[in-house]
Amino acid sequence: MPLTTKEITINMGPQHPSTHGVLRLVLELDGEVVVSCTPHIGYLHRGSEKLAEARTYQQIVPLTDRFDYLSCGNNNLGYAIAVEKLMGIEVPERADYLRVIVAELSRLSAHLLWLATHAADIGAVTVLLYCLREREEILNLFELLTGARLTVSYVNIGGVRRDATPEFFRRTKEFMAEMPKRIQEYNTLIMENRIWLGRTKGIGIISYEEAIDWGLTGGSLRGSGVNYDLRKVMPYAAYEKLKFEVPLGHVGDVYDRYIVRMEEMNQSIAMINQCMEDIPDGPYKADIPTVSLPPKDRVMQDIETLVHHFVLVSKGFPVRKGEIYAAAEVPKGELGFYIVSDGSEKPVRMKVRSPSFVNLSCLPRMVKGHMIADIVSCIGSIDIVLGEVDR
């Protein structure tokens, strides 16, 4: 009897440790080779865009925390700059620096978790333990600064929620002095490891033109050599005043995307150090009574301020009529907010252009023709968070 082969269809996820959340893939396989891959998403869809239409502008900030829950500082910042542009608010310089510090700390923690899971998926479990050790320290810093560890809601419209203490700066400085050595440590574990190279080099190659055509952003785009980083292209907060480089890949494979993100961590450390050197004294939120909450000690003392606080929280503030698209470079790529306002306290429409959603759309193209085990390294290399894919 002659041997016959036929394609089989298998289901991967949604409950699968390597899909980084609830991603379901339907795979058509010819032996071990992927013929086609169809992602099914939406398991974590919470209707954030619809919810935003029923909330005041301040109330949307905590919703943005829940997109990419690994880098909340960045999401808050992207949303805040969109609303501030729409309202024409100037943010005090100290707030700009604090925003960059919290955004870059978030980026570090997000990249650490990416490296941890990406490496563990491929088999280097040791890296996971090392990365989580450092990530814990960053979460402790967040707790010190904002009172929360994960969903920080630190960046608000008009500034930041509270000022940083000398204790925070001291501990951040200590940690930043330590961190480059730790990154070196991760590199010794995997950068030249033969198994790691074998599993990442030449896998999931995306060319320069293709990366743009698929709308990739962030490390996934720069891994293909496209020099596009919103912190350079359309600088926001204090990024204009900071010196940093944009690392680029050459080939566009999983290994290049890995190298790019590793170098981004070093750049983040450099930026945080610069910010802590240059941060000026001054207010940490804009002094606009219609937008910023009054100081808490005054609220407790006189009735007018209490009423002011109460009205601002319960009623919100009107935002002038118009529409804006503003974006921030989050760890995953370009997080854009397209906000349409009709002059009331609630947006008519808030569209969130989430980088993970777009990067994931390229996955079927990336894994086609590769082995089934390479799917796992490809998913790791586009660095998706399903909270952001599904919103």
Added chain:
Amino acid sequence: MHPDNIIEQIRERFPDEVTGSGSQFGQSWGVLKREKLEEICRFLKEDPDVRMDYLIDITAVDWLPKAGGAAPLPRFEVVYNMHSMLHGHRIRLKVPVEDDGDPWVPSVSGVWKTACWHERETFDLFGIIFRGNPDLRRILLPDDWEGYPLRKDYPVEGPEWSFKPWPE
């Protein structure tokens, strides 16, 4: 090139298609008719001076008037944000769509590969048909979902049938 000049170029090339334009906060947009949208997008992507090679996103806005008000615009507006990696400029295209039971626009998924998922999302949440999209299925919601949640006449807390109380 200044974004306003790009809108002018479209107006020169397709004189009957541009019905309006505007600019706010340094961001410019053109309002287009839907019929030749794909052709216009192809022109924007391939013209060497414009070169809109990166489609940022596609979305829609529902302008359903609040109770009793008259509709100032066609109900839906499909919005395209795009960027040029080469020249660094951005523009926005808006395509008004009437809610006549078959709100459609031509698909641009043949122009930019990334458009496919954005169009699926807009179809899923607004019910706008992107004619020519090879894979127009629901993406975030289950395949058998009824209704389009981001329409203004869809209640925030969901339709009544979606409340599933615990069995007695």
